[in-house]
Each structure stands twice: as C-alpha cells, then as structure tokens.
Amino acid sequence: MLRHVDSVSASIWVETGEPCTVTVEAAGRAYRSPTFTVHGHHYAIVDLVGLSQDIASYSVSLDGDQVWPLAGRPASRIRLMPAEGPRRMAFGSCRTSVPHDSAHVRTHGDDVLRAYGVSLMRAGDEDWPDLLLLLGDQVYADNPSPQMLDYIHARRNTEPQGEIADFEEYAELYRQAWTDPEIRWLLSTVPTAMIFDDHDLRDDWNTSHSWRAKMARTSWWPRRVVAGLGAYWVYQHLGNLTPAERADDPLVRELTEGGGDGGPALDAFAAKADAEPGSNRWSYTRDLGHTRLIMIDTRCARQLTPGDRRMLDPEEWAWLEEQAAAPARRLVIGSSIPFLLPEGVHGVQNWNEALCDGKWGRTAQRLSEQLRQFVDLEHWAAFRRSFEDLSRLLVRLGRPAVILSGDVHYSYLAKASAGQIHQVVCSPIRNPLSRLLRWANVLTQFGLATLVGGLLARLAGIRRPPFRWRVTKGPWFQNALATLTFPDEVEVTWYESTGDGVRPIDSVRLS
Known part of the structure; x- marks a missing residue:
C-alpha cells in the first residue's frame, strides 16, 4: 500500500507471510527495510527518500524474490505531492468487504472504490487524485461478511459470536x-490517509459514559x-505518519528495533490509549501547499463526563x-462524523x-440514553459545547474551511450562513441503506426533524447555534465516492459505479 507521500518522499506499507527484508526498487534505486512482527504477523514500511520526480513504476521483492506488481495489472506508480498542493483529493467512508458477485451486488451494491480503481486504470493524469482519504469504517468488526464469519467459526465457538474477537x-x-x-492495485498507487469511526471497533463506540460502562462489564x-x-x-x-514522525515514535522504535514478537508491546499501548486517551494522539495534520489537512479523531479523544x-x-x-490557526489558504478537515x-x-x-x-428528570434521562444509543444520536450536535467551540473557531479564523465526513450512509452538501464553511458528506462507499431505511431517513431527518428539532431544543432551554x-x-443514498478539485475554486463531485467505472452523480463549486 502506498501511504504517506510528499514532494520528496513516499512510504510503502507491506504485510508479508514470513520475516524477511522488503526491497522496493524504483527509478534505478533500491530501498530496503526488515519486517517487524506483531502477534505472528509480519510488516514493513519502506521509505523512498530524496525523490525529485514522479516514479513511473516500482517493484517489491521479499528476500530477493519479486512479488509485485501483479501480472496483468498496470504498473504501480508514485506521483509526488505537488509543492503547491494537491490538484485533486478523493474521499469516502463506510465500506463493507463482501464479494463482487451478483448476489452481493444485489444486497450491497457495487463497490465504488473498486470501480474507481478500474476507472483509474484507463484515466489520464488530469483525473488522478493526489490523495485518497478514507474517513472511517474501513472495516466492520461488528458485522463481518459471511466469508469472515466462516473464518471465525472455524477457529472458535466463544463470545463474541458473529464479531471480531x-x-x-x-x-x-x-x-x-x-x-x-x-x-x-488502487491502494498500491494512490496515496492514502485514514481515520477510524465506530465500526472499525464497534457500533456506537464511545457514544456516552453509559455506553463505556456497559461495555466494561462485557467479558470479551x-x-x-x-x-x-x-x-x-x-x-x-x-x-498516516511521516517518516520523521515514525522515527520519533517510541512504539515504532520498540517494534522495529526490539526483535522478537511485539504483540505485548502493542497490546499495552492500545490498552493505555483506550483507558487514557491523552496518552496518544490519533489525529494528525499535513501541510499540502495551498491546503492544510487536519484529520480529527472524533472517537477515542472524546470526554464523556455527564454534564461536560x-x-x-x-x-x-x-x-x-x-x-x-497555522498559516494556510484553506482548511480541509476530516471528521468521520458530520459536523x-x-x-x-x-x-x-x-x-x-x-x-x-x-434536564427533564431521571426517567427521561434513562429513556433518552436508550434513544441515543438506538438511533445513533452521537454526532457533533450531541456534544453541543464542542460544536459551538468549533463553530466560533472557524468563523474567527475567517478562511475557507471544508469539512469532509461520512458515517450517515447518505451524501450531501451543507453551507453555513457565516464564514466560508462547507460540510461535504460522502457515505457509503459500499454499504447502502435498504429502501425502507432510505425513506425513513428522508422522513425523519429531512421531514419530521426539520419540524420538531428546533422546538424540542427550545423546550429544553438550549440556545440557538452560533450560525445557521x-x-x-x-x-x-447510493454507494458513492467523492472528489475535491483545487486550487482556485474548489469543486466537489460525487460519483457512483457503472460496474466497470464511475460516473458523476452531481458536481458543485464551493463559493
């Protein structure tokens, strides 16, 4: 997988079947890295540094045996990030990984990420993205595919049944x-930046203090x-990390330099990250010429104290x-859940x-918590203090801000009345709502909620948001992937699958 790329370097992530030395050959040079081991699995990340031009093709060898590129596929190439910033970004979220046969296409629709990859195989340079942002639910640990369930059932019959353990x-x-x-092929040739959402761990992950307390009582x-x-x-x-950030990361050093299996060290790190969110930062930022990209952890970094x-x-x-606040022409903020x-x-x-x-007593409190978890009332609006803080920050900065999100299983564009603030949602890549749930969303979120949402908020004594x-x-509601094109007037386009490629759903310039 081609991961972090800037104007002078590129990082290639590899998982291998055995410990070995991974060699990437590109533009007449060889770059090497030994694998490290975690829970019996072997990984490497190879940094190609000192680059001055795009690489038309690269190959990967394990202990001298070439394993990439795959026969019959186009070459995997590396396009460096232009110093002036990206020309195009692609983004989306919520992708189930079921087969692509007709039965699964009927239930899950076409995989738009796969279709996008097929389209790039024949696309010209002007249509290629400089970066692909995956904004959450890259995997569904709480709702695995039938193939994944077969794997689980073949190795255990313990809890949790039907979920990752x-x-x-x-x-x-x-x-x-x-x-x-x-x-x-797509992931080998288009740089990617990622952030998690709940299904990467479990539905409603860190929704509330009550949710965490309930899960803490669950044995598995x-x-x-x-x-x-x-x-x-x-x-x-x-x-997601730059080569310099990885060089300074103590866990990276422990896993890559310690020898042996690093599983216990990774487990200790993860346990602490869950119990003490301040011990680690999953959020990150990249300066991309005309654009500053900020990817926000909206799951693990939450403070769930009731009343605060x-x-x-x-x-x-x-x-x-x-x-x-750092200097930038515009902000692009990745938030897995919509702002x-x-x-x-x-x-x-x-x-x-x-x-x-x-606010309305203990009975209403208990019933409201049940409602919160049942219908996923857990977005920025459900953390009103943070919503208002971010609203005022973006208005105060006074520069264009585009917030990219997924999660809700439909796509849309929203524009704030104050400042130059746009919310762009693209979801799902492959996990569509049923027709019944689509109509239910239209009726409740764009119909009923429009009529009663403001009234309920006022009855609870809640002041109006900082802007409309x-x-x-x-x-x-169809499966989709979207792009932003730069640098002057930013344009967003949503795409759907044609089976062997993609076509636009709609496109609009963000003014």
Whole structure:
C-alpha cells in the first residue's frame, strides 16, 4: 500500500507471510527495510527518500524474490505531492468487504472504490487524485461478511459470536478488505490517509459514559478494544505518519528495533490509549501547499463526563486550535462524523443530550440514553459545547474551511450562513441503506426533524447555534465516492459505479 507521500518522499506499507527484508526498487534505486512482527504477523514500511520526480513504476521483492506488481495489472506508480498542493483529493467512508458477485451486488451494491480503481486504470493524469482519504469504517468488526464469519467459526465457538474477537481475526478482516486485485492495485498507487469511526471497533463506540460502562462489564470487550486499536495502529495509523514522525515514535522504535514478537508491546499501548486517551494522539495534520489537512479523531479523544461532554477533550481541543490557526489558504478537515447535520436533526441531538444529562428528570434521562444509543444520536450536535467551540473557531479564523465526513450512509452538501464553511458528506462507499431505511431517513431527518428539532431544543432551554446552515445538495443514498478539485475554486463531485467505472452523480463549486 502506498501511504504517506510528499514532494520528496513516499512510504510503502507491506504485510508479508514470513520475516524477511522488503526491497522496493524504483527509478534505478533500491530501498530496503526488515519486517517487524506483531502477534505472528509480519510488516514493513519502506521509505523512498530524496525523490525529485514522479516514479513511473516500482517493484517489491521479499528476500530477493519479486512479488509485485501483479501480472496483468498496470504498473504501480508514485506521483509526488505537488509543492503547491494537491490538484485533486478523493474521499469516502463506510465500506463493507463482501464479494463482487451478483448476489452481493444485489444486497450491497457495487463497490465504488473498486470501480474507481478500474476507472483509474484507463484515466489520464488530469483525473488522478493526489490523495485518497478514507474517513472511517474501513472495516466492520461488528458485522463481518459471511466469508469472515466462516473464518471465525472455524477457529472458535466463544463470545463474541458473529464479531471480531482478537488481533488474529482483525488481521484476516483487513486481508479480506484490501486484497481484491483491483483494490490492491488502487491502494498500491494512490496515496492514502485514514481515520477510524465506530465500526472499525464497534457500533456506537464511545457514544456516552453509559455506553463505556456497559461495555466494561462485557467479558470479551477488553480484549476486543485492545485488538481493534492495535490493528488500527498497524494497518491504518502507521501509514498516516511521516517518516520523521515514525522515527520519533517510541512504539515504532520498540517494534522495529526490539526483535522478537511485539504483540505485548502493542497490546499495552492500545490498552493505555483506550483507558487514557491523552496518552496518544490519533489525529494528525499535513501541510499540502495551498491546503492544510487536519484529520480529527472524533472517537477515542472524546470526554464523556455527564454534564461536560466534549467531542475532543481539552488537550485534544488545544491541539486542534493550534493546528487550525497555522498559516494556510484553506482548511480541509476530516471528521468521520458530520459536523453540520440537517438542522432539524441537529436540534434533536441537542435536545437528547440535555435530557441525557437530566434536564427533564431521571426517567427521561434513562429513556433518552436508550434513544441515543438506538438511533445513533452521537454526532457533533450531541456534544453541543464542542460544536459551538468549533463553530466560533472557524468563523474567527475567517478562511475557507471544508469539512469532509461520512458515517450517515447518505451524501450531501451543507453551507453555513457565516464564514466560508462547507460540510461535504460522502457515505457509503459500499454499504447502502435498504429502501425502507432510505425513506425513513428522508422522513425523519429531512421531514419530521426539520419540524420538531428546533422546538424540542427550545423546550429544553438550549440556545440557538452560533450560525445557521442549510443542505444545498442531496441527499443521495447510493454507494458513492467523492472528489475535491483545487486550487482556485474548489469543486466537489460525487460519483457512483457503472460496474466497470464511475460516473458523476452531481458536481458543485464551493463559493
């Protein structure tokens, strides 16, 4: 997988079957790295440094035996990030990894990420993205495919039945998600940046203090959360880091220099990251010429104290303020969950949070917590203090800000009335709602909630948000992937699959 790329370097992530030395040959040079071992699995990340031009093709060898590129596929190439910034970014979220046969296409639709990869095989340079952002639910640990369930049932009959239990199963889950030939090729030649959402761990992950207390009483959850965060670190987060950041990372050094199996060290790190969110930062930023990209952890960094809930705890919020204030022509913020929901839904989530904090008494508090978890009332609106803090920060900065999100299984564009703030949602890549749930979402989130959301919020004594906003495009419920094009007038385009390629759903310039 081609991961971090800038104007002078590129990092290639590899999982191998045995310990070995991984060699990447590109432009007449060889770059090498030994593998490190975690829970019996072997990984390497090879940095190609001192680059001055794009690489037309590269190959990968393990102990001298060439294993990449795959026969019959186009060459994997590396396009360096232009110093002036990206020309195009692609993004999306929520992808189930089921087969591509007709039966699964009927139930899950076409895999738009796969279709996008096929389209790039014949696309010109002007259509290629400089970066692919995967904004959460890269895997579904709580709802595995039938093939993954077969793997689970063949190795155990213990709890949790029907869900991922440990690192070994996470490794197989990622293998199934990313080893389809078209997906492998796409991920080998388009740089990727990733952030988790709840299904990478479990539905409703860190929704509330009540949710964490309930899961802490579940016998299998401690092992699951450790495995999930550890696997996320290996398969997703490691490639988000720059070569310099990895060189300074104590866990990277321990795993790559310590010898032996680093499973216990990774487990200890993951357990601490869950128990003490301030011990680690999953959020990260990249300076991309005309654009500053900030990818926010909206799951692990939450403060869930009743009466003082925050999407980002004070330490994480201070970091975000600092990163957002750095010089940049515009901000692109990756938040797995939407910041600007339809306004009525926003009001409902404000109201629900107030009731969960006891605004209308204990009975309403208990019932509201059940409602919160049942219908996923857990977005920025359900952390009203953080929503208002971020709203005021973006208005105060006074520069264009585009927030990219997924999660909700429909796509749309929202524009704030204050400042130059846009919310762009693209979801799902492959996990569509049923027709019944689509209509239910339209009726509740764009109909009923529009009528009652503001009223409920006012009845609970909640002040109005710092600004208004409205949905100006969408919603679309089909599987989709989207792009942003730069550098002057930013344009967003949503795409759907044609089976062997993609076609636009809609396109709009962000003014």
